[in-house]
Amino acid sequence: MSAIKPLVSVEHLSLAFTGNRKAQALTDVSFHLHAGEVLGLLGESGSGKSVTLRTLLRLHSERTTQISGLITVDGLDVLALNSRALQAYRGATTSMIFQEPGLAFDPVYTIGQQIVEVILAHEAVNHSVARHRALEMLDRVQIPQARRRFDAYPHELSGGMRQRAMIALALACKPKLLLADEPTTALDATVQIQILLLLRELQKETGMAVIFVTHDIGAAVEIADRIAVMYGGRIAEENAVAGIVQHPSHPYTAGLLGATVDSSHRGKPLISIPGSPPNLANLPPGCPFAPRCTSASDQCRTECPSVVESPAHADLASPPRLACWHPIR
Amino acid sequence: MSSRARISGRSYWFVVFHQLKHEPVALFSALLLLLIFLAAIFAPWLAPSDPYATSMIHRLQPIGSPDHLLGTDELGRDMLSRLMFGGRLSLLMGVAPVFMAFVIGTSIGLFAGYVGGKINMIIMRMLDVFYAFPSVLLAVAISGALGPGMMNSLFALTLVFIPQLVRVAESVTTQVRKLDYIEAARMSGARSFSIIRVHVLGNVLGPVFVYATGLLSVSMILGSGLSFLGLGVKPPEPEWGLMLNTLRSAIFKEPLIAALPGAMIFVTSIAFNLLADGVRSAMDIKR
Amino acid sequence: MTPIILQVRNLKKYFPVRANLFSREQKFVHAVDDISFNVTKGRTLGIVGESGCGKSTTARLIANLMPADSGAIIFNGEGVGEIGGLELKSFRKKLQMVFQDSFASLNPRLTISETISYGPMVHDTSKEDAHLQAHDLLAKVGLDPDLFASRYPHELSGGQRQRVNIARALAFNPEVVILDEAVAALDKSVQAQVLNLLQDLKAEFELTYLFISHDLHVVHYISDDVMVMYLGQIVEMGPVEQVYSEAAHPYTRALLSAIPSMDPAHRTQKSPITGDPPNPIHPPSGCRFHDRCEHARAICASLVPALMPVQSSHVVACHMNHPSSGYETSGSDVQYASAGATR
Numbered sequence: 001m002s003a004i005k006p007l008v009s010v011e012h013l014s015l016a017f018t019g020n021r022k023a024q025a026l027t028d029v030s031f032h033l034h035a036g037e038v039l040g041l042l043g044e045s046g047s048g049k050s051v052t053l054r055t056l057l058r059l060h061s062e063r064t065t066q067i068s069g070l071i072t073v074d075g076l077d078v079l080a081l082n083s084r085a086l087q088a089y090r091g092a093t094t095s096m097i098f099q100e101p102g103l104a105f106d107p108v109y110t111i112g113q114q115i116v117e118v119i120l121a122h123e124a125v126n127h128s129v130a131r132h133r134a135l136e137m138l139d140r141v142q143i144p145q146a147r148r149r150f151d152a153y154p155h156e157l158s159g160g161m162r163q164r165a166m167i168a169l170a171l172a173c174k175p176k177l178l179l180a181d182e183p184t185t186a187l188d189a190t191v192q193i194q195i196l197l198l199l200r201e202l203q204k205e206t207g208m209a210v211i212f213v214t215h216d217i218g219a220a221v222e223i224a225d226r227i228a229v230m231y232g233g234r235i236a237e238e239n240a241v242a243g244i245v246q247h248p249s250h251p252y253t254a255g256l257l258g259a260t261v262d263s264s265h266r267g268k269p270l271i272s273i274p275g276s277p278p279n280l281a282n283l284p285p286g287c288p289f290a291p292r293c294t295s296a297s298d299q300c301r302t303e304c305p306s307v308v309e310s311p312a313h314a315d316l317a318s319p320p321r322l323a324c325w326h327p328i329r
Numbered sequence: 330m331s332s333r334a335r336i337s338g339r340s341y342w343f344v345v346f347h348q349l350k351h352e353p354v355a356l357f358s359a360l361l362l363l364l365i366f367l368a369a370i371f372a373p374w375l376a377p378s379d380p381y382a383t384s385m386i387h388r389l390q391p392i393g394s395p396d397h398l399l400g401t402d403e404l405g406r407d408m409l410s411r412l413m414f415g416g417r418l419s420l421l422m423g424v425a426p427v428f429m430a431f432v433i434g435t436s437i438g439l440f441a442g443y444v445g446g447k448i449n450m451i452i453m454r455m456l457d458v459f460y461a462f463p464s465v466l467l468a469v470a471i472s473g474a475l476g477p478g479m480m481n482s483l484f485a486l487t488l489v490f491i492p493q494l495v496r497v498a499e500s501v502t503t504q505v506r507k508l509d510y511i512e513a514a515r516m517s518g519a520r521s522f523s524i525i526r527v528h529v530l531g532n533v534l535g536p537v538f539v540y541a542t543g544l545l546s547v548s549m550i551l552g553s554g555l556s557f558l559g560l561g562v563k564p565p566e567p568e569w570g571l572m573l574n575t576l577r578s579a580i581f582k583e584p585l586i587a588a589l590p591g592a593m594i595f596v597t598s599i600a601f602n603l604l605a606d607g608v609r610s611a612m613d614i615k616r
Numbered sequence: 617m618t619p620i621i622l623q624v625r626n627l628k629k630y631f632p633v634r635a636n637l638f639s640r641e642q643k644f645v646h647a648v649d650d651i652s653f654n655v656t657k658g659r660t661l662g663i664v665g666e667s668g669c670g671k672s673t674t675a676r677l678i679a680n681l682m683p684a685d686s687g688a689i690i691f692n693g694e695g696v697g698e699i700g701g702l703e704l705k706s707f708r709k710k711l712q713m714v715f716q717d718s719f720a721s722l723n724p725r726l727t728i729s730e731t732i733s734y735g736p737m738v739h740d741t742s743k744e745d746a747h748l749q750a751h752d753l754l755a756k757v758g759l760d761p762d763l764f765a766s767r768y769p770h771e772l773s774g775g776q777r778q779r780v781n782i783a784r785a786l787a788f789n790p791e792v793v794i795l796d797e798a799v800a801a802l803d804k805s806v807q808a809q810v811l812n813l814l815q816d817l818k819a820e821f822e823l824t825y826l827f828i829s830h831d832l833h834v835v836h837y838i839s840d841d842v843m844v845m846y847l848g849q850i851v852e853m854g855p856v857e858q859v860y861s862e863a864a865h866p867y868t869r870a871l872l873s874a875i876p877s878m879d880p881a882h883r884t885q886k887s888p889i890t891g892d893p894p895n896p897i898h899p900p901s902g903c904r905f906h907d908r909c910e911h912a913r914a915i916c917a918s919l920v921p922a923l924m925p926v927q928s929s930h931v932v933a934c935h936m937n938h939p940s941s942g943y944e945t946s947g948s949d950v951q952y953a954s955a956g957a958t959r
Contacts, residue, residue, distance in 0.1 A: 044803035196876070197884065222876045261836075262833050266836060270811055271808070272812055273805035509716075514723075516708060516735075517735035518709065518738055531725040532723070532725055
């Protein structure tokens, strides 16, 4: 397994916003992802999870961002693509679904027209083939009466249906990598679980790789194979889902799990992380979590730990990785 | 988000002023306007000669003449002095109607926006009638009906601007009124007047103020336009619009001189606009 | 028996909508449709439901932020806003509300201390006293008054702003506080801090909470009683442990089993219900849940079920709850597993 080249590899990615609001959004982020794997990027607001995702599609304005590092997706050097190659890359190799599907669709065209348009833009097929494919996609995302919904405008669909239509749009050109930016956050609980199950099913069926960004540990557990926990623009810990949930090594991961309310907490005070998330315009010199960490030492406050692979599991394709001077044993 | 080190509170306008310091274009415009205003206000002391003194011998002297730095007009009056004195009326035409309309328009808009419902609809539809006419046409029509004269043109311009400012104030008020902090204030059991004074007014004034700043240049141009048409200031009073009109005949002989009042109108209104732009972005204090 | 502090009787609110310019038929969103419940002093009533179920409208109706079409709010035995009842201004002091959006609920032009002291000043507290009280309250909600009193909302983080909103509500010395999705917009780590704070304040000030949320975990954690709403109606209500362990309404069960599992070895395999919640403009006839319910029978489409007791204070509105229906309400298939046990 480890001999196969990963589908996605991100190496030492750093990103700073240089516009009106200066911020060091990402610092030295590295991870890789094999074909058919699902990686959950877990973090709170300002952790850099969404920025990472958008950088993979180069969605940030180049004038106001400063990027360094290397992103390779399916053999392509993403940061070096010219605008024509970038267009082909977006949608065909990699596509994205968003938190608010209302913003991803153009309100003046029907759902069907927009899916057909995407297919025609990326593949040399005629209109009727594209139309047939679009209908098939709507069927596959389990939209009832797909033929009727094909001619519906985005505002005529309910939130859950719009999200399904967006998944159909994203998967229309059979991408190898799907980027999901909190696609279930804005949905009701009973709809959220339907969408999670659908994504899981489609992922198994197509064998695509998925990067699933979320702040909800429960959603990540439902869909991901591995979870990378982000904090202050860095990766704090990365491990298989079971490892993260059952044996968190980073104090932040442990704190996050402790702060996640569930039935076992009733009647007891919650274990909470003191303080607030870091200010990306003014990051502390050491570990970004040090000011809120109960086991922080002087070393943590001055020197930032780098992400290291666990030597005990070096034989695995994706060994657990951790950035902490004082991990929880 | 601010750094934790900053402890003391600072007033809203202090923050705006602080941010305005980072807008070089707006600062330059402000400086330019200050110079123009000072020149106009202190014209009686600063002007090199009498703006009314005609001289048939020295008609249409070119720019840079020994006694007349900016030349003379078609009646031999010193251009520099006339431009300085003319600024007094032109700037008054720019500022006074907008200020009056700001006070009246904001009051009506606040009331309509906060009350909402049918009363709001009646007020706004009535103002829409005025809104339907282009402002130039409306100003000319009102001025024409009232007869020429400076007071009448000030009044006409005020009437032209009121509907626009009401509309801005009303729409901002309607937005603010729906925000949770107004609901929270209502939860306190406070009277409407207190809520408007403490919670609505401060948040509406900003956007309306910015819009009004943008109107200053429009008002000045319209005022000059009225004078140009003979509906505003009467000769021989110096006023930029009127000067532009009377110098028309000299446009082939001394085009530079003829263009001077126009240039003043242009520079001043551009400066007003750029300043308004700067104030707008400086007032944009977000999370 | 602890006294009932707040009674809601037959509350109803329809919002008119105009379908299109030319249609003469007036349509309504059935936001809150004839609901009645009691809130016991010193307890926390959690209200859960999906978007459009009317939970936030219920909060606004109780808080008198909008007029109800019909129904009554009775506070401590006195009808609110009725002749001979409790005056609205005094009611305002006794019932306060904290909103979801911590930023929109603070006036950006007022300092923190001005915001907190505004309310008491409306009720004739002197400016000096109100500011002193604001300082005390800031300390109570865990914000250093010397550091925060003269700051502006945009200089605070989301969690800090929500603490300010709580302090503002407490400035009235209220008896009931409505928390409308008050922790929903906060990061998980900060959410836990605020939930702890709410629990501490409840004990210290002897408060009664109405806790509105879509997050079933949070409602379970903080509530004593829970009320489940669906399309403007109450479908189930009772003590929280009983409702969560022995959910009697199919909708409550669906909600509970829709919670992600937190155990990678036992992921959710099947979605409990399909489809989205229906449009509240045309709620289904009979039981409003019948078109998504796998147990629905003919009677469900024709007859509106009434709230009937399952046990003493646990009530449910479902025809299948009737013993003769043959439908079991043991709740054994509810997969609401505690994640703590799996860790």
